[in-house]
Amino acid sequence: MDVIVETNPQTASQAGTDLLATLIRRKPTLKAVLATGNTPMDMYSRLAALKNAGKIDAGQMTVFQLDAYLDVPDTDPRSLYGWMDRSFIQPMDIPATQVHRFRETSDDPHGDCVRYADTIRASGGFDLAVLGLGPNGHLGFNEPPSAADATTRVVTLTPESIISNAVYWGGIARVPKVSVTVGMDALLASSQIILIATGAHKHDILRRTVEGPVTPDVPSSFLQTAAKVTIITDRAAWEGDR
Ligand code: GLP
Numbered sequence: 001m002d003v004i005v006e007t008n009p010q011t012a013s014q015a016g017t018d019l020l021a022t023l024i025r026r027k028p029t030l031k032a033v034l035a036t037g038n039t040p041m042d043m044y045s046r047l048a049a050l051k052n053a054g055k056i057d058a059g060q061m062t063v064f065q066l067d068a069y070l071d072v073p074d075t076d077p078r079s080l081y082g083w084m085d086r087s088f089i090q091p092m093d094i095p096a097t098q099v100h101r102f103r104e105t106s107d108d109p110h111g112d113c114v115r116y117a118d119t120i121r122a123s124g125g126f127d128l129a130v131l132g133l134g135p136n137g138h139l140g141f142n143e144p145p146s147a148a149d150a151t152t153r154v155v156t157l158t159p160e161s162i163i164s165n166a167v168y169w170g171g172i173a174r175v176p177k178v179s180v181t182v183g184m185d186a187l188l189a190s191s192q193i194i195l196i197a198t199g200a201h202k203h204d205i206l207r208r209t210v211e212g213p214v215t216p217d218v219p220s221s222f223l224q225t226a227a228k229v230t231i232i233t234d235r236a237a238w239e240g241d242r
Pocket of ligand 1: 035036037038039040066131132133134135139
């Protein structure tokens with residue numbers, strides 16, 4: 001694992017932007033699965049600024065949705081696809097034909113997950129996974145316990161995730177309880193993984209991610225076993241509140 005410890009969340013975002021820009025320039029047809037959540041948003045904005053300045057062209061990229069709440073339509077402000085669309089797909093001008101996604105409302109979510117996993121496999125897997133870090137070590141919505149071979153699937157959220165996501169949606173009652181997520185299997189097989197985690201509130205789980213035992217109880221700890229992982233963090237998350 002490479003670890004980049006920046007001074008603050010802004011410089012961490014810039015480091016992430018520089019790395020993403022390098023990867024897109026190196027391979028314009030990059031196939032990437034991308035997290036929503038608050039942490040990567042500044043990085044995506046900075047990348048869009050580079051694109052608007054003509055310094056990068058992401059028009060050949062293929063983007064895969066990482067996770068979604070079930071039965072939340074795109075028009076709902078809680079839709080994770082809607083969030084990804086606003087924060088990355090539109091600003092980066094990714095053509096709709098190069099976007100793969102979960103169906104968020106479906107009569108057959110289990111079958112949809114199998115079909116989505118097939119789509120990922122058929123495309124040859126991910127060149128890049130950009131991930132955030134859940135407070136319980138979830139990656140996407142791979143909630144603990146999630147083994148390294150956990151597949152793309154329907155997941156019931158843990159109480160901890162419901163509480164942590166309540167800030168986005170104005171209270172616990174408004175957080176959907178069931179989600180779908182790209183599996184640990186596809187994420188860990190990605191040629192490269194960037195994990196971005198900033199702020200003192202991520203300190204404990206970041207430490208357990210990088211140096212704790214590798215265990216399904218902390219799904220992010222499996223990153224210790226992945227091929228190429230870059231962790232982008234800041235002092236508060238890396239060192240804690242000292
Ligand atoms: C959410 C999402 C993840 C995200 C993580 C961290 O629940 N399912 O995809 O990476 O939690 O979010 P944040 O960056 O807001 O801390």
